[in-house]
Amino acid sequence: MKKLTFKGGTHPPHSKKATEKLALEKANAPKIVVIPMQQHIGAPCDPIVAVGDEVKVGQKIGEAKGFVSVPVHSSVSGKVTAIEPRLYSGGTKVTCVVIESDMQDTIHESVTSKGSLEALSADDIKNIIKEAGIVGMGGAAFPTHVKLAPPPEKNVDTVILNGAECEPYLTADHRLMLENPEDVVYGLQAFMKALNVSKGYIGIEDNKMDAIEAMEKAAQGKEGIEVVALHAKYPQGAEKQLIYACTKREVPSGGLPADARVVVNNVGTAAAVAKAIKTGMPLVERIVTITGEGISNPKNLFVKIGTSFREVIEQCGGFKGNPQKIIAGGPMMGIAQFNIDIPVIKGTSGILTLSENELQLSDPLACIKCGRCIEVCPIGLLPTKLESFSSRNMLMEAENYHVLDCIECGSCSFICPAKRRLVESIRLGKAQVMAEKRKAKA
Amino acid sequence: MEHGNLVVSSSPHIRSKESVNSIMYNVIIALLPATVAAIYFFRLRAFLLIAVSIIAAIAAEAIILKIRKKPIAINDGSAIITGLLLALTISPAMPLWMAVVGSVVSIGIGKQVYGGLGSNPFNPALVGRAFLIITFPVQMTTWINPIDGLATATPLGLQKMEGIGTGYLELLLGNVGGSLGETSALLLLIGGLYLIYKGIIRWYIPVSYLGTVAAMSLILGSDPIFQLLSGGLMLGAFFMATDMVTSPVTKKGQLIFGIGAGLITIIVRLYGGYPEGVLFSILLMNIFTPIIDKYAMPKIYGEVKSK
Numbered sequence: 001m002k003k004l005t006f007k008g009g010t011h012p013p014h015s016k017k018a019t020e021k022l023a024l025e026k027a028n029a030p031k032i033v034v035i036p037m038q039q040h041i042g043a044p045c046d047p048i049v050a051v052g053d054e055v056k057v058g059q060k061i062g063e064a065k066g067f068v069s070v071p072v073h074s075s076v077s078g079k080v081t082a083i084e085p086r087l088y089s090g091g092t093k094v095t096c097v098v099i100e101s102d103m104q105d106t107i108h109e110s111v112t113s114k115g116s117l118e119a120l121s122a123d124d125i126k127n128i129i130k131e132a133g134i135v136g137m138g139g140a141a142f143p144t145h146v147k148l149a150p151p152p153e154k155n156v157d158t159v160i161l162n163g164a165e166c167e168p169y170l171t172a173d174h175r176l177m178l179e180n181p182e183d184v185v186y187g188l189q190a191f192m193k194a195l196n197v198s199k200g201y202i203g204i205e206d207n208k209m210d211a212i213e214a215m216e217k218a219a220q221g222k223e224g225i226e227v228v229a230l231h232a233k234y235p236q237g238a239e240k241q242l243i244y245a246c247t248k249r250e251v252p253s254g255g256l257p258a259d260a261r262v263v264v265n266n267v268g269t270a271a272a273v274a275k276a277i278k279t280g281m282p283l284v285e286r287i288v289t290i291t292g293e294g295i296s297n298p299k300n301l302f303v304k305i306g307t308s309f310r311e312v313i314e315q316c317g318g319f320k321g322n323p324q325k326i327i328a329g330g331p332m333m334g335i336a337q338f339n340i341d342i343p344v345i346k347g348t349s350g351i352l353t354l355s356e357n358e359l360q361l362s363d364p365l366a367c368i369k370c371g372r373c374i375e376v377c378p379i380g381l382l383p384t385k386l387e388s389f390s391s392r393n394m395l396m397e398a399e400n401y402h403v404l405d406c407i408e409c410g411s412c413s414f415i416c417p418a419k420r421r422l423v424e425s426i427r428l429g430k431a432q433v434m435a436e437k438r439k440a441k442a
Numbered sequence: 443m444e445h446g447n448l449v450v451s452s453s454p455h456i457r458s459k460e461s462v463n464s465i466m467y468n469v470i471i472a473l474l475p476a477t478v479a480a481i482y483f484f485r486l487r488a489f490l491l492i493a494v495s496i497i498a499a500i501a502a503e504a505i506i507l508k509i510r511k512k513p514i515a516i517n518d519g520s521a522i523i524t525g526l527l528l529a530l531t532i533s534p535a536m537p538l539w540m541a542v543v544g545s546v547v548s549i550g551i552g553k554q555v556y557g558g559l560g561s562n563p564f565n566p567a568l569v570g571r572a573f574l575i576i577t578f579p580v581q582m583t584t585w586i587n588p589i590d591g592l593a594t595a596t597p598l599g600l601q602k603m604e605g606i607g608t609g610y611l612e613l614l615l616g617n618v619g620g621s622l623g624e625t626s627a628l629l630l631l632i633g634g635l636y637l638i639y640k641g642i643i644r645w646y647i648p649v650s651y652l653g654t655v656a657a658m659s660l661i662l663g664s665d666p667i668f669q670l671l672s673g674g675l676m677l678g679a680f681f682m683a684t685d686m687v688t689s690p691v692t693k694k695g696q697l698i699f700g701i702g703a704g705l706i707t708i709i710v711r712l713y714g715g716y717p718e719g720v721l722f723s724i725l726l727m728n729i730f731t732p733i734i735d736k737y738a739m740p741k742i743y744g745e746v747k748s749k
């Protein structure tokens with residue numbers, strides 16, 4: 001089998017052994033869920049329920065505002081007990097609807113099958129996806145229906161499903177592809193129909209040969225769908241790198257995937273779409289990998305949106321030793337958390353508990369100009385230069401050296417032998433350059 | 443279920459195992475075969491020169507860092523490398539105190555005046571060596587034969603001044619006159635290959651450097667194998683030109699650097715006043731490193747104008 005890849009990149013230890021062979025399990029039903037009104041990139045939702053209201057599973061509780069936004073639904077049946085700002089994994093407080101479950105899981109009347117894919121039009125599909133509150137489940141949580149509506153002049157001709165799961169530790173997508181490949185293919189077909197394209201790829205890293213086989217089997221006889229094996233290399237699942245690996249096209253600097261005539265979605269997103277069409281159930285549950293040396297029994301769980309990290313970790317036997325860091329997402333791009341009383345949201349692909357041994361904390365030393373960061377940067381940037389420009393506030397130079405093209409993958413910081421916090425500085429520099437640009441425009 | 447204070451820092455949350463220390467110690471390991479051979483060939487004299495150079499380098503580094511009120515970071519191994527590299531480039535006949543001077547100059551003027559490790563434009567050991575050549579030209583070019591300890595010339599000197607050749611095997615094994623560590627091409631090659639195998643250095647500089655020397659010797663009618671095996675070329679190509687701080691950061695840049703150093707080396711060797719050109723070639727190319735870095739940039743993903 002030919003294996004595809006991109007330029008640059010690095011090889012962090014996969015660390016997937018603890019959970020890759022563990023079948024998906026349903027998490028215990030939570031007694032209380034805390035559902036943020038903003039779990040996606042874009043405008044937050046307005047709550048459309050009030051304290052004291054009875055709600056059911058799949059019932060809409062937050063209405064989307066604007067095009068780049070999706071509604072939010074209840075993941076349990078029960079009673080709304082509070083609507084107030086709470087801390088979430090983004091690190092800030094957002095309005096949350098708190099629901100006490102009646103443990104009945106009564107399903108809302110609106111949850112009914114949308115019929116067969118053949119009978120649905122492209123617009124129907126996009127509408128179902130939006131109404132089901134579906135966002136990118138790889139972590140970025142960008143509203144999916146927006147990706148499915150590129151300007152017609154872009155001539156999108158390809159959909160790529162991201163099954164690379166290049167973040168170390170995480171195995172949620174891996175298990176999904178093994179255990180429910182049919183829904184992944186179904187979701188891809190829905191995307192292809194919504195975009196009116198005939199070519200679909202499913203890209204999977206070659207450290208998941210079993211998933212590649214399962215997907216190939218499920219895709220057999222489905223026209224236009226091709227499963228491609230990708231080299232296991234970080235960040236293989238980054239949009240631009242995946243597009244290059246599958247199609248050899250490059251997204252122009254400053255552009256979107258549609259500029260390379262491609263739309264990329266996560267395999268988890270595809271499965272959520274399949275569910276929304278087949279059963280009518282909106283996005284109220286997701287697969288989360290709970291792992292790391294700081295967890296007693298690592299697992300892959302179906303978790304209802306709004307369940308607290310604490311409950312989920314308890315189900316995994318609690319902490320082992322003295323956990324040093326808890327991360328929502330993967331170790332390369334996930335967000336470190338202050339505490340565990342925060343809810344699982346649509347973008348929570350993993351709950352990672354790292355021990356001291358895994359963290360390898362050390363102070364940064366002077367750059368020895370080894371060039372490692374440059375070698376691994378998947379974009380071809382000079383991270384060492386960008387870091388020094390960013391930290392010295394030389395914004396013009398940073399922009400000239402393409403700071404805005406940085407995808408914040410963290411490969412540079414990972415590899416640096418001097419342990420410099422490259423991407424951390426670059427991220428700040430990038431934000432400042434963008435702020436300046438906005439100012440200049442205004 | 444409770445947890446202590448959680449570390450909340452920016453991603454990525456995992457780091458590669460490689461550190462500045464591990465890089466430096468691997469370089470030292472790679473130099474060991476040649477170092478042991480130097481001691482084998484030149485006995486106590488070699489041992490003392492190497493020991494004194496290293497100790498002087500470490501001491502100079504510690505004292506200067508103390509004066510500059512910086513943390514004493516001598517355990518990063520870089521001072522050991524500087525002292526060792528310098529020792530390997532000087533004549534076994536050199537008085538010990540001159541080696542001390544060389545080490546102090548390497549660390550002081552070669553490195554610390556610029557702000558320490560990472561900021562120096564020139565390879566510190568080569569700065570020290572250049573200083574010694576200018577200050578003590580006689581002692582720096584008095585060579586002894588490892589077998590009988592009598593005065594002799596280096597193979598390059600013999601070839602150039604008297605037209606006497608030296609056998610490949612002797613050059614490979616190091617049974618020839620020359621500075622401490624420059625004599626055995628084979629052991630240096632083994633050390634260099636170890637560094638490439640371990641991923642500490644890339645092949646770009648050594649291969650383009652050695653390749654250029656070989657190709658140019660052929661073109662200019664000299665014996666390429668002799669040119670490759672003699673003098674400080676192996677030491678220079680694998681251990682000095684590849685000094686990360688003072689060589690370009692990109693692949694393209696490193697290839698240019700190697701080719702440039704190769705050209706200068708062969709020109710000095712064949713047409714210059716000195717028999718050896720490795721030192722000058724690397725120092726000269728160090729000067730060009732910032733310029734090379736400026737122009738030899740990697741291709742950026744998506745660098746086509748957005749419509």
Ligand code: SF4
Binds near residue numbers: 412426
């Ligand atoms: S500079 Fe940006 S894109 Fe390049 S490796 Fe670092 S984080 Fe990734």
Ligand code: SF4
Binds near residue numbers: 415418
């Ligand atoms: S990896 Fe670190 S030490 Fe090496 S060039 Fe980049 S910033 Fe400097």
